[in-house]
Amino acid sequence: MKKSIKFIGLLALMLALAVSAVGCGGSDKEPAKDAAAKPKLIAAADATFAPFEFTDTSTGKYIGFDVELIQAICDEIGYEMEFRSMGFDGLIAALQANQIDAVVSAMTITEKRKAEVDFSDPYYKSGLIVAVQAKNNEIKGFDDLKGKKIAVQSGTTGALQAEKITDKNKITYFTSSDQALMELKNGAVDAVVNDYPVSAYFIQQGNKEVKLVGEILSAEEYGIAVPKGKTETVEKLNAGLKAIKENGKYAEIYKKWFGEEPK
Numbered sequence: 001m002k003k004s005i006k007f008i009g010l011l012a013l014m015l016a017l018a019v020s021a022v023g024c025g026g027s028d029k030e031p032a033k034d035a036a037a038k039p040k041l042i043a044a045a046d047a048t049f050a051p052f053e054f055t056d057t058s059t060g061k062y063i064g065f066d067v068e069l070i071q072a073i074c075d076e077i078g079y080e081m082e083f084r085s086m087g088f089d090g091l092i093a094a095l096q097a098n099q100i101d102a103v104v105s106a107m108t109i110t111e112k113r114k115a116e117v118d119f120s121d122p123y124y125k126s127g128l129i130v131a132v133q134a135k136n137n138e139i140k141g142f143d144d145l146k147g148k149k150i151a152v153q154s155g156t157t158g159a160l161q162a163e164k165i166t167d168k169n170k171i172t173y174f175t176s177s178d179q180a181l182m183e184l185k186n187g188a189v190d191a192v193v194n195d196y197p198v199s200a201y202f203i204q205q206g207n208k209e210v211k212l213v214g215e216i217l218s219a220e221e222y223g224i225a226v227p228k229g230k231t232e233t234v235e236k237l238n239a240g241l242k243a244i245k246e247n248g249k250y251a252e253i254y255k256k257w258f259g260e261e262p263k
C-alpha cells in the first residue's frame with residue numbers, strides 16, 4: 001500500500017514537472033511577443049510627388065526621400081513604420097481623425113496648418129518655382145503670371161501662391177502635381193507653380209519640353225505633421241531626426257535623392 005502511494009506521488013511529481021516544462025516553453029516565447037509589440041507609426045503622404053514620395057513602378061513600393069527619412073527615424077527610435085498614400089487634400093483630416101500618426105509629404109510648415117496640426121522640426125528647405133514650356137520666352141518668373149493660365153496641385157502652397165497672382169478662374173486644380181506638369185507639357189496651360197525640387201526632378205526625368213524660370217520664391221520648410229497635442233510623438237520624431245543628422249544617415253539619404261550635400 002505504502003509503495004503504491006509513493007508511486008502515485010512520483011507520477012504526480014513527474015506530471016507537475018512536465019506541465020511546468022510546457023509552461024517554460026510558453027515563457028520562452030515572451031521575447032518574441034515583445035518584439036511584435038514594437039510600437040508602430042503609420043505615416044502617410046500623397047505619393048505622387050517625386051523625388052519625395054512616389055511609387056516604384058517595377059516593385060509597386062513607395063520610395064523617395066520622405067519614405068527613407070521616416071524609415072530611418074523610426075529605426076532610430078525603435079518604431080515599426082507603415083507607409084500609406086492618400087490625396088494631399090485629405091492628409092490633415094486623416095491626422096485629425098487619428099487614422100494615421102504622421103504626415104511625411106513634403107508638407108510646408110505654415111501658420112494656417114500649425115493651427116490644425118503639430119509639426120516636427122523642419123527637415124528640408126524648399127521653395128516655389130514657375131515652370132513654363134521650354135519654347136515660352138514671354139514668362140520669365142512670378143511677375144509675368146498675371147492673367148495667365150496656371151496649373152497647380154490643390155491644397156498646396158503653390159495653389160495659394162497662384163491665387164495671390166491671378167484670378168481663380170484662370171487656375172486649374174489637379175489632385176497631383178504630376179498631372180499639372182503634364183498639362184503644361186501638353187500645352188494646355190501657360191505655367192505651373194509648384195515646389196522647386198519636384199518640378200526640377202520632372203524635367204530631369206526627361207521632360208525637356210518644360211523649363212523653370214525666375215527665382216525660387218521665399219523659403220519654405222517641410223515638417224512632419226502629427227495630430228495636435230501629440231507632444232510625445234513630436235519629441236520622439238525630433239530626437240530621431242537629430243540622431244540621423246548627427247550619424248550621417250540624413251546626409252546619405254539626401255545625397256541619394258538630390259545628388260548634393262544637405263543645405
Ligand code: ARG
Nearest residue numbers: 046049105106107108156157
Ligand atoms: N510643399 C507644398 C505644400 O506643403 C506641396 C506639398 C505636396 N506634397 C505632396 N506629396 N503632394 O503645400
